[in-house]
Amino acid sequence: MARTRISLVDLATTLGLAVSTVSRALSGHSSVSEATRQRVHRLAKQLDYQPNPFATALRTGVPRVLGVVVPRIDGPGMAAALQAIETAAGRAGFQLMVCQSQADAGRERKTVSALVRARVDGVLVAPVPGQCNVGYFNRLHEQEIPLVCFGLVPEGLLCPVAPPDDYHAARYAVEQLLAQGCRRIVHLAGPHHLPSTQRRHQAYLDALASRGLPYAEGLVWFCPATQEADASTEQELRRYASLADAFFVSHTLTPPTLARVLEHLKATGSGSEAPNPRLVTLPQNYDQVGTAATQLLLRQLTRVETRPFASSG
Structure with missing residues (x-):
């Protein structure tokens, strides 16, 4: 009973x-x-x-809820980030309201606006890649609405941000391949215009230079900024398989795509000395990113006396 x-x-x-x-x-x-x-x-x-925290919120008019907006809950790194956010928020007495933007900038903006109108205490956003909503997020920040962006954040944001350590994670991954004797390392990168892509590519270049290896433009490919990025990357991995003795994939792949790629490399081998090209993906510390983002938001909430949010469309 x-x-x-x-x-x-x-x-x-x-x-x-x-x-x-x-x-x-x-x-x-x-x-x-x-x-x-x-x-x-x-x-x-x-x-x-x-x-009951929700009953308390209704009675006092002061909700203890944080809104979280991510491109996809099952997207790369998001599960670890959400778990860390939930843990950090829970310790501070907050509940979460988690929403998905489906990697669509328009939907992202509408979702954040709905959370603001619902008077959540603050908002955490893993932005859709690109500059689409930078102006909108900056207006929220200027209105003193507690907001933190985390993950692959665009440049130009005024609000606090919690990005992953792109450079050092990428440098470490490439140096691991170099230590294994790999010399023809193909870099399959994200969209070229993203600051995170540029930092990761610079780490790739620096790691090669540290071993006295020349940069070969033909061993680098920047994926398009589309929702078909996984399919495009998978196609390029297959095309480069005969040229490389290792792959460094510095943008995130979904687990099913990564599994198919590894199976293909295992089955086909390559024309290099290695029987199968080695593949490393970028180590993502999204649990640390989620914790850092939550702490940044909680600091905002302790500095500012809770007030009703203004409507923002």
């Missing part, structure tokens, strides 16, 4: 007090005597009373 949740009404009825008195006693309000506060807290502990 399911256990009945103890409510404020139950406490008030048992103690013979008004619900409002019990509520004020639990919140430590000075209008309630010390003796009454102790009675209420004793019974609440005895009955294992747990306040």
Whole structure:
């Protein structure tokens, strides 16, 4: 049999007090005597009373909810980021409202606007690649709406950001291949205009230079900024298989695509000395990114007295 949740009404009825008195006693309000506060807290502990955060939000008008917008929940790195955000937010007493933009800039903006109108305490956004909503996010920041962008953030944002450490992660990955004796390393990069792509490519160049290896333009491919990026990358991996002794894929691939690529390389081999080209993807510390983003948002909330959000379309 399911256990009945103890409510404020139950406490008030048992103690013979008004619900409002019990509520004020639990919140430590000075209008309630010390003796009454102790009675209420004793019974609440005895009955294992747990306040409902959503009911509290409705009663006080101050929600304890953070909105999170990601391109896709099952996208690369997002599961780790969301788990870290939930952990950090939960420790601070916040619930999450998680939404997907489906990697569409228009939908991203509408979703963030809906969260703002719903008066969540703050918003965490993993932006759609590109500059599409930079102006909109900057307007929210200027309105003092608590906002943090994380992941592959575009340049020009005024709000706090929590990007992954692209350069050092990429440098480490390429140096691991070089240490294994690989010399013809194909770099399959993200869209060329993204700052994250440029940082990762610079790490690739620096790692080669550290070993005295020349840059070969024919061993670099920048994928298009489309939703078909996975398919394009998979096609290029197959095309380059006969030229490379290793692949460095510095933009994120979904697990099914990566599995198909590895199976293809294993089955076909290559024309290089290695029986199969080695493949490394960029190590993503999205758990750390999620934690850092949440901490940045919580700092904003402690600096600013909670206020109703202005509507922003």
